[in-house]
Amino acid sequence: MRTLVIGDIHGGLKGLKQVFERMELKPDDRFIFVGDYVDGWSESAETISYLIGFSETYECIFIRGNHDALLYNFLKKGDHNPTWLQHGGESSKKSYERLSEGEIEAHINFLENLRNYFVDEQNRLYLHAGFTNQHGPQHEYYPNMVYWDRTLWEMVCAMDQSIAKESEKYPKRLQLFKEIYIGHTPVTRVGFNEPANFANVWNVDTGAAFKGAVSVIDAHTKEVWQSDPVWQLYPNESGRN
DSSP states (O other): OOEEEEOOOTTOHHHHHHHHHTSOOOTTOEEEEOSOOSSSSSOHHHHHHHHHHHTTTSEEEEBOOHHHHHHHHHHHHOOOOHHHIIIIIHHHHHHGGGSOHHHHHHHHHHHHTOBSEEEOTTOEEEESSOOOOTTOGGGOSSGGGGGTOOHHHHHHHHSOTTSOTTSTTSOHHHHTSSEEEEOSSOGGGGTOSSOEEETTEEEOOOOTTTTSOOEEEETTTOOEEEOSOHHHHSTTOOOOO
16 A cells, blocks of 8 residues: 655645646555645635545545635634735635535535544654644644644754764654654745655645645655646646745
8 A cells, every 4th residue: 555645735626636647546545635725726625626526536634734724714714814815815715606505514524624643554744734842743732733833844954964863963853753744835945846855854845836736755665746837737827926
């Protein structure tokens, strides 16, 4: 069984479908989506509908991203957060005008059942953003930190990569897990176009919301598949600038 990790999508359903077309999907594949399914390109609602259907055929684990939490607040509570609207929420709001009440209720249920994090049989952690507690994400005082935190990624980008995992200098929170898979902060900001690895952290957000691709990585072999840059698939849209 392969464990395939999918980075941020941000409403770029065409990119997600394209990268899947470029892979040979197998019946026993397990797909772990690290969140931010919405907010950016025009197909946020369609992306979630697709994922719901996809999970009926394949084993899927859906992690909660910060944009998914913001969308849930809009759909469930009518929260028109102005910052959310400015950073991709407006496109999601428009996409939901095309759905029926029944479809929206199914999406609310999907969003309610997202996981904050997941640990697999190999002690690999999957979450959207990061965690700060040295005892692990389950001990965060503010549970929503796991889909908002950027300090974990900033830390591993800045640390000396030659420090051994057994060293006292190696960050304690990293020692808890064999590997950690995140999204949230595009690796394009530090000069990468493919999933990037620092210490034992892999970031699979390759900037699909902006000028990058939707990416998939095999957690065991580290083989990578990518769509075209998503903006090329939506030539009449601006995404998240």
